[in-house]
Amino acid sequence: MTTRRDCLKFSLAAAVAAAFPHGRAFAADASPLLTRAIPSSGEALPLVGLGSSATFAQVARSEDVSALRDVLQALVAGGGSVFDTAPAYGASEEVAGTIARELGLTGRVFWATKLNAVPRGGEKADPAAAREQLETSFRRLGKERLDLVQVHNLADIGTQLPLLQQYKADGRIRYVGVTSTSKPAYPRLIEVMRNEEIDFIGVDYAVDNRDVEETILPLAQERRIGVLVYVPFGRTRLWSRIGDRPLPDWAAEFDAASWAQFMIKYVAAHPAVTCVTPATSKARNMADNLGGGRGRLPDADQRRRMAEFIDALPAAD
Template identity: 25%
Template sequence: MASATAAAAVPRMKLGSQGMEVSAQGLGCMGMSVAYGPPKPDADMVALIHHAVDAGVTFLDTSDVYGPHTNEILLGKALQGGGVREKVDLATKFGGFLGEDGWSVRGDPAYVREACEGSLKRLGVDCIDLYCQHRVDTRVPIEATIGELKKLVEERKIKYIGLSEASAATIRRAHAVHPITSVQMEWSLWSRDVEQDIIPTCRELGIGIVCYSPLGRGFFSVGSKLADSLSDDDFRKLLPRFQPENLEKNALIFESVNAMAARKGCTPSQLALAWVHHQGSDVCPIPGTTKMENFNQNVGALSVKLTPEEMAELESYAATGDVHGDRYPEMMNTWKDSETPPLSSWKVEC
């Protein structure tokens, strides 16, 4: 199948209303180190990151939980020398914590500061461009968490504050303490529940929208055949949508997208990514990849143009009733359960 060219320049966009500018498409770096099978060779991934930056994709996304820590260390290597750091808009996240009882979420002020100091060291930078709370700690008032992040802004250790997987109410409370630059969320053809409350809240408050997994964690690249190539330690094997009984039904969605892509002269992944780009000038998808060829294809999605009629047709393929399986298992934290206690309760505890 033909694919759209990746030669066009990657435009820049304003992310939120606080002054941050990023490439209109970012690069999610998680899969280079964790979750999607074994870690990839550092040298290959550094080369890919440098290729991305040279191509104009300068918004790089990582987290201290990826590895843990190894993905930040990888990016730290990629940022060394050659003026790379000056070209990059660097985003990392905190919140995931490995304790005696396994993974949990922390958002208390002391941990916020500890996590930031650790990320600065691993990344080898003086300041993080966009520092995001990866998951909301439902035991800690969001005001207490954002209050500490505000101090880090004042100390110039971070430039902008972001959230990830936060409810509309949590976003509003956080924004009242310090302006939030972006909210990261899963938004794709088959993950659209954020459109009800989260997206309108971000737009009302002037908050940028960062979309992770815009290709359905690879589903919109190859469809159900993806399951055949997953290693035993691939995180996707745990996800409901990738269970055999659901994947077989979801394959019909991919077949429709694939057929439309053939008519458009692009790949199905480019078509799915173009749909995200067409959601608005405040939306920045951050597809991840570990392969140069796939990266070039993803950049090519920027040149795929869709009419309102084509947008509606695409959306009809993945209507709510046609998507089988939730995006996460029940035990995993998402924005749906991100409410936090009032700040008054935190003051009493302290």
């Protein structure tokens, strides 16, 4: 039975050691991590990165963040670079920025953060508060120029997106975008995609959560908008549905050696997807996740089989 805990003995069979200042070494698969081009620029990004909500955020709030050092080391050692965070993720942004500076990794990370200065319960952001939140992100991440900043959850697009676009015009932000992980907000997301000049969107997408395949992903291709995928495991939903079932033998046809890689490869195979950013606070899971961006990706028939397999499982409680 293939489980996430023992996946490394399969996915890292051909490994090399990568040493870092923290004193730990992490296995890095010898096969290259696949890349996708950012549509608006052609810049290539590794297909799998790291998110910092969920367990990453929980550990960032603790006194011992050594596990997060190991995660960031594993990301870079494995050929990844994209780190997705947000001020709303508690201490994640600040802790990650501090760790990266300590390890000399700041310049090797593609920093993607977010902006949402709308007060709780409000509808409008104060422009001064939005600028202060941005400047705080610059300080926390130790960068004079951030790679990507997105308006978090489509909050006050009328105020906050023009601010990001001005920062981009001034050369302080390389790419701008918007995010949403709420299906009721998809119509608004589609409207923004059609009418605003943005480089990226961030959306929820998983093998059992495929609504974005209908309109959002094709529109991203049409409008040349990059796509960051969030929660490819459905947070914990997919793990609950899979339980202790063995990985099907046919997953080897597209080089998936663990359930994490199965789930990541499903969404990564869509041509609109630029980078998949599952969150984790464990280095072994980070290395496993990166395996989802190596080797073969499933074709259209294989993706249909994957979706049918998952759909046939009982829904999580």
